[in-house]
Every structure is written in C-alpha cells, then in structure tokens.
Amino acid sequence: MMRLANKTALITGGTSGIGLETAKQFLAEGARVAITGTNPKTIEAARAELGNDVMIIRADASDVNAQNTVAAEIETTFGKLDIVFINAGVADLRPIENWDEAGFDRTFDINVKGPFFLVQALLPILSNPASIVLNTSVNAHVGMPTSSVYGASKAALLSMARTLSGELIGRGIRVNAVSPGPIATPLYGKLGLSEEGLNAMAAGVLAQVPAARFGAPSEVAKAVVFLASDEASFTVGAELQIDGGMGTL
Amino acid sequence: MTAPLALITGGGTGIGRATAERLLSEGWRVIAVGLDCDDDLPPAIRFHRADVTDTAAILPALAGETDLHGFVHCAGILRHEREWQTADFDAVMQVNVSAGFALANALLPRLETVGGAIVMLASMWAIFGSAGAPAYTASKGAVAALARSMAVAWAPKGIRVNSVAPGWVETRMSARARSDSERAQRINGRIPMGRWAQPSEVASVIRFLLSPDAAYVTGTMLPIDGGYSVC
Numbered sequence: 443m444m445r446l447a448n449k450t451a452l453i454t455g456g457t458s459g460i461g462l463e464t465a466k467q468f469l470a471e472g473a474r475v476a477i478t479g480t481n482p483k484t485i486e487a488a489r490a491e492l493g494n495d496v497m498i499i500r501a502d503a504s505d506v507n508a509q510n511t512v513a514a515e516i517e518t519t520f521g522k523l524d525i526v527f528i529n530a531g532v533a534d535l536r537p538i539e540n541w542d543e544a545g546f547d548r549t550f551d552i553n554v555k556g557p558f559f560l561v562q563a564l565l566p567i568l569s570n571p572a573s574i575v576l577n578t579s580v581n582a583h584v585g586m587p588t589s590s591v592y593g594a595s596k597a598a599l600l601s602m603a604r605t606l607s608g609e610l611i612g613r614g615i616r617v618n619a620v621s622p623g624p625i626a627t628p629l630y631g632k633l634g635l636s637e638e639g640l641n642a643m644a645a646g647v648l649a650q651v652p653a654a655r656f657g658a659p660s661e662v663a664k665a666v667v668f669l670a671s672d673e674a675s676f677t678v679g680a681e682l683q684i685d686g687g688m689g690t691l
Numbered sequence: 692m693t694a695p696l697a698l699i700t701g702g703g704t705g706i707g708r709a710t711a712e713r714l715l716s717e718g719w720r721v722i723a724v725g726l727d728c729d730d731d732l733p734p735a736i737r738f739h740r741a742d743v744t745d746t747a748a749i750l751p752a753l754a755g756e757t758d759l760h761g762f763v764h765c766a767g768i769l770r771h772e773r774e775w776q777t778a779d780f781d782a783v784m785q786v787n788v789s790a791g792f793a794l795a796n797a798l799l800p801r802l803e804t805v806g807g808a809i810v811m812l813a814s815m816w817a818i819f820g821s822a823g824a825p826a827y828t829a830s831k832g833a834v835a836a837l838a839r840s841m842a843v844a845w846a847p848k849g850i851r852v853n854s855v856a857p858g859w860v861e862t863r864m865s866a867r868a869r870s871d872s873e874r875a876q877r878i879n880g881r882i883p884m885g886r887w888a889q890p891s892e893v894a895s896v897i898r899f900l901l902s903p904d905a906a907y908v909t910g911t912m913l914p915i916d917g918g919y920s921v922c
Contacts, residue, residue, distance in 0.1 A: 604921040611883040611918050623907070652846030657907035664904040673899060676858075676892040678883060679921030683911040687846050690839045690910030 445671040447472035450520040452512070454478045454503055454560065455530030457488035459627035460577065463659035464527055464666050465492055471667055476516055478503065478530065503530035504551035506559045513563035524569045525670045528557045529577040531596075533629050535588040546591055553595035554602075561606065570614030573670045576603050577662075580623040580685040584650075596621075600681060607679035616678045618669045623685025624648070626656040653686030695805075696720045696759055697901070698752065700743045700794065701766030702736065703728025705862035706812065709890035710763055710897045711736045717898070722752050725766050743790040746797050759801035761901040762809045764791030767830075769864055774826035787830035792837060795852075799845070806849035808901045811838045813854040815916050831856075835912045842910030851909040853900045858916025859887045883918030 451468050455461040456477025468475045469492065476497035479485045485498055499515050501508040516523055532552045534545060561574065568574075579596040581589045603619035610617060624647045630640060648654060662684050668674055669682065683689050697714050701707035702723025711721040715735055722737045732738060739752035743766045753759070767787045773779040791811055802809070814831035821828045838854040845852060859865060859878055865887075869875050879885055896915050899905055914920050 607918050608883060608922040652843045653907065653909060654847060661907040664906075665908065668899045668904060673895040675895075676884065676888040676915050676917050677896065677913070678916070678918035680914045681911075682908065682913055684905075684907045685910075686907050687842045687910040691843050 444472035445667065445673065446525065449473045449524040449670075450476075450516075450522065451525035451527065451670070452476045452478075452516055452523055452564070453527045453529055454501075454557075457481065457484040457498075459629060460622065460625060460659045460662045461527070461529040462488055462491065464529065464663040465496065467660070467663045467667050468525070468670075469496070471671070473525065474520060476520070478512060503556040504548065506555065509556060509560040509563045512560065513567065516564070517567045521567070522569050523564060523567050524572050526561070526564060526568075526572070526574045527577070527666055527670070528560065528574065530556070531577060533592050533633065535592060535633060537588055538590055541591060549591050549595050550598075553592075554598045557599060558602065568613070568615055571675075572615045573674070574606070574610075574615060574617045575666050575669045576600070576617065576619045578603070578619045578621045578681065580621050580683065580689045582621060583689045603681060604679045611678055616669075616674070618674070618677060618679065619681040620662060620665050620669065621681055621683045621685065621689065622657065622662045623683070623688040624651060624656045625659055625662055625684075627659055650691060651686045651688045652691055655686065657684060657686055694718050694720045695761065696722070696756060697761035697763065698722050698724065698759060698798065699763040699765055700749075700790065701725045701812075702763070703732055703738050705765075705864065706857065706860060706890045706893045707763065707765035708732060708736070709894040710765065713891065713894040713898050714761070714901070719761070724749050724752050743794070744785050746790075746793045749794060750797060753798075753801070757801060758805045758807075759798055760805055760807045762795060762798050762802060762807065763812070763897060763901070764794065764809070764834075765812045766790065767812060767827075767864070769824055769827045771823050771867070774824050780826040780829075783826035784830050784833070787827070788833045788837065791834065795841060799848075799850070802850050803848045808905070809838070809841065809850065809852040810897045810900050811835075811852070811854040813838070813856045813912055815856050815858045815914065815920050817856055817912065818920060838912065839910045846909055851900075851905065853905070853908060853910065854912045855893065855896055855900065856912050856914040856916065856920070857888065857893045858882065858914070858919040860890060860893055861887050862890060881919065882916070883922060886917065888915060888917060
C-alpha cells in the first residue's frame with residue numbers, strides 16, 4: 443500500500459530503534475522523509491540503511507533553538523510538512539535517591555520541552571490536514587519503580603496529545619499518541635545496566651506483559667503509519683497502546 | 692491458503708456493514724449476523740439472520756468453518772428514555788455486552804487455532820454520562836472493561852482483544868439526533884473536527900486492530916470521535 447504517497451514527514455530520533463523503523467515504513471508507504479539525530483555513528487548507519495533520499499538533520503532534541511533550525515531546514519527542503527512523529531526521547535531510570543536537578547531537567551528537556559517547542563516551530567509549515575504523533579509510553583500509566591521521572595515526562599507528553607488536539611484541530615492538525623510497552627530497541631542498552639542486570643530487568647518486565655514477549659520496533663511503526671495516514675482521519679487526541687496488554691493488567 | 696474469515700455481529704447495517712465491506716475489499720470472507728440487514732447489502736457478505744443473544748442460533752453461521760481470524764461485536768441497541776426501566780436496562784445489557792461475551796467464549800477455539808483478533812464496539816459513552824441512556828452508557832463501559840479482561844486472559848492463547856469508542860457517526864442509530872436540527876447543530880459545535888464520522892472511518896480503525904499491523908496491540912480502547920472526548 444502507498445498510504446503516505448505525496449506526503450512529507452519528519453521523525454525526531456529517527457536514526458535507531460522505533461524512529462528508524464518508522465522511517466523505513468514511511469518510505470515504503472511513499473512519503474518523503476526527514477529524520478533528526480545527534481549521534482554521528484547512528485546517523486551514518488541510518489544514512490547507509492535508508493539511502494540518500496532521506497534528509498538527515500543533526501539536532502539536539504533538548505535544545506529549543508535547535509527546534510527552530512529543524513523547522514527552517516524542513517521548510518527549505520520540503521516547503522510544507524504533513525506528518526510529524528515526535529519520537530526522540532530518553533529513558534533515564536533511577537531510584538529516587540539517585541536523582542539530581544540536572545538529570546531531572548535533562549529528561550524533561552528531551553521528552554517534554556523540546557517536543558513542545560518543535561511543534562510550535564513547525565506550525566507555520568504544517569499542512570491542512572496534518573498529523574502529529576507523539577511517542578509516549580506505557581510508563582505514563584504503570585507504577586514501575588525507578589521510572590518516576592521518565593513516567594512523569596511521558597505523562598506530560600501524553601497530556602499534550604489531548605490539549606494540543608483541542609488547540610490545533612481547528613487548523614486541521616490531528617494530534618495523537620502511541621504508547622509503546624516494552625519494545626526490543628537500543629534504548630535498553632542505554633540504561634547503563636550490566637548484561638546480568640538487563641536480563642533480570644527483562645524477566646521482571648516480561649512477567650507483567652500478557653502477551654509474554656517484547657514488542658518489535660516495526661509493531662510500533664505500523665501504528666504510527668496508521669495514525670499518520672488518512673485511515674485515522676476521525677481519530678484525534680487518542681492514545682494507542684502498543685504494549686502487549688501491559689497497561690491493562 | 693484460504694482467505695481469512697471474520698464474523699461480525701450487527702454486520703448487516705451501519706458500522707458493522709462498513710466493516711464487512713472494508714474487510715471484503717481486502718480479501719477477507721465475512722459472515723454478518725443479526726436481526727437487521729440493509730436491502731442493498733452486497734451478496735458477498737454472507738448474512739445469517741439470528742438473534743445475537745442466542746449463541747446457539749448464531750453458531751450455525753459458521754458451519755464447516757474451523758478457523759476464525761476476526762470477531763467483531765458490533766450489534767448494539769439503544770432504548771432512549773426507556774432505559775431507566777429495569778427490563779429495558781437488562782435488554783440493552785444483553786445485546787451490547789452479554790451477547791458479545793457469550794459469543795467470544797463460544798468462538799474461542801476457532802480464534803485460538805489461527806491467533807485471531809477480537810474488536811468490541813464500545814463508545815464515547817463509555818466515559819460520559821447520558822440522562823436518557825443509562826443502560827447504553829453502562830453497557831459501553833462494560834464492553835471496554837470486558838475487552839481489557841479478555842485481552843489479559845487470552846493473550847497467552849495468542850488472541851488479541853481491543854475495543855473502539857466511536858463518537859457521533861452517521862448511522863441509523865444516530866438518525867434521531869441528526870433529524871433534530873437544533874440538536875445536530877449543538878453536537879457539531881461540540882466536536883472539535885466539526886463533523887460526524889462516516890461509518891467507513893470507524894471501519895478503517897477496526898480493520899487496523901484486526902490486522903497484523905496491530906500485532907502487539909491488546910486491551911486498548913481506541914476513540915474515533917473527531918476529538919469529542921478530549922475536550
């Protein structure tokens with residue numbers, strides 16, 4: 443199917459994991475795609491995997507000024523923008539005793555502040571109709587230990603799926619959220635855990651997933667394609683959980 | 692490989708019919724069951740007339756079929772102004788909730804064979820109150836809760852269960868609200884998208900939830916309401 447033919451799309455954090463997989467599926471559905479990333483290594487790997495037709499913007503998702511730059515570059519290259527997948531995020535998990543102000547701010551800067559000001563910066567070039575999909579998390583709902591700051595940041599982003607819907611639907615912009623449960627992505631490798639610690643964590647998480655497995659990035663990407671496409675033309679302010687039932691148990 | 696098979700209660704009219712047509716267009720085989728069907732229902736949709744609250748009367752529709760890839764419980768009734776009467780309350784719960792529960796249980800072996808998926812029709816009324824329709828609202832809240840419990844119970848069998856929560860959709864059920872122009876205008880003004888949904892716009896979401904595209908989605912309630920429930 444070519445559900446996104448003639449559409450232009452931006453994916454933040456598009457060089458690995460869910461973002462990279464979504465970029466592949468957007469391309470397969472006929473969209474022109476831009477992605478953002480910060481890590482030169484994964485940027486190069488993404489370029490090799492996605493090909494030269496994909497626009498790659500090096501931008502720090504926590505930096506408000508950088509969001510203006512992203513919008514300017516998109517305008518120069520695409521002119522207008524039909525689809526935004528705000529996916530860049532950080533999962534910093536720590537017991538409450540181990541948090542300091544800088545760490546707290548970093549999580550909120552990347553997961554909440556950057557996304558908010560990116561939407562603001564993109565408004566002048568967003569089409570009517572347009573679709574924005576926010577990547578939130580099952581952690582907005584479940585009381586997982588060590589997820590206090592991460593969960594709060596995702597709950598804040600989820601709230602914006604509703605409030606920005608109310609504010610932007612008059613301009614034809616649909617805002618929705620996807621909330622992944624445990625997905626097998628490089629994110630887990632960034633938690634700084636030993637292999638033993640990772641295995642213990644994986645077992646603990648799996649015990650809470652009715653589907654008894656981790657999801658794949660492609661399974662989240664398919665939901666994003668759905669919400670981005672006209673298939674979801676009457677779906678506004680919704681949260682689609684892709685969590686194998688974890689948020690339900 | 693034979694084409695996937697779906698059973699849709701209330702599949703002869705409205706959202707159920709739109710879902711049947713959508714699945715047909717993608718190569719599914721569809722059996723619709725219920726008491727009503729449009730005169731112009733495409734013959735490719737196999738319509739089996741039976742009361743959905745009578746499981747024994749429904750199951751013959753699946754004679755000769757061992758596998759079921761999709762079950763959609765779309766049959767629903769609304770008894771405006773009468774739903775404060777216990778008998779009417781019970782009748783609404785019977786069709787909207789209990790029938791879906793009984794059928795899902797009866798269809799479980801067929802769904803398990805092929806890792807099938809279930810979609811239950813909840814409603815935005817699952818989260819709002821309605822002075823005139825206490826049974827309808829209670830039934831739709833129950834549908835969403837039932838879908839969550841079935842999702843958790845049957846995930847180990849490889850069966851996914853979700854619900855959708857349509858807002859204002861142009862169907863026969865909502866004709867009464869549309870025919871009152873003052874009320875219709877009030878409703879339009881309350882929908883952020885400023886318009887009602889076509890049944891096909893609900894069907895496309897049900898189709899997504901039934902498809903492998905939603906392979907890790909279970910237990911969710913997905914609104915299709917043009918933003919009605921966000922403001």
